[in-house]
Amino acid sequence: LWGQHWMRQNGNPDTLRYVSASDSVARLVLSGEAASGFMSLANYQSLSRELQAQLRFLVISDPLAGRVYMLNKRQTARKDQIEAALSGFAGSAEGKAYFEKYKLEGYRKLKPKELEAMEPYAKEVRASLQ
Incomplete structure (x- = not known):
């Protein structure tokens, strides 16, 4: 979702194609079938x-929980x-x-404002589930 938001914020309403594996994203970009791809670090x-x-x-996005x-x-x-x-x-x-x-570094308590930073994405997921 972060990539989708980034594209919209930068005036690029191109069609998105969702694929389930990062190596598939990479191969689509490298073969020229996709102009760009987004994946986690x-x-x-x-x-x-x-x-x-x-x-x-x-x-590169700011880190998100x-x-x-x-x-x-x-x-x-x-x-x-x-x-426990x-x-x-x-x-x-x-x-x-x-x-x-x-x-991953393991489990930890959320830092202040981390949950709030995810609200735009959570809002979009909630809307898609209705």
Whole structure:
């Protein structure tokens, strides 16, 4: 969504094509089937060095919170249990492999204003679900 917003803000209403894999985005751009593509830094870093060498950055966004876990107020009684499960996963071999694979630093509390920065994207998702 960030790329879609960036294109609109810069006066480029071109048609978007959504693909599910970063290597597919790269191949579409390199083959000339797409003028540009957007992907997360982690997905870019997961591309082969050969593909990375053939691409250039058009624009880089400010960092945004990636995976955000929110607790419904009705589940407040389970907060400690859920936090313990997340912490357990983060400390496990599987969790460490997951964070390494996706170039994530682990779980942390949101910083002030991080959730607010995502509001334009959340608003768009909410509208598309109605």
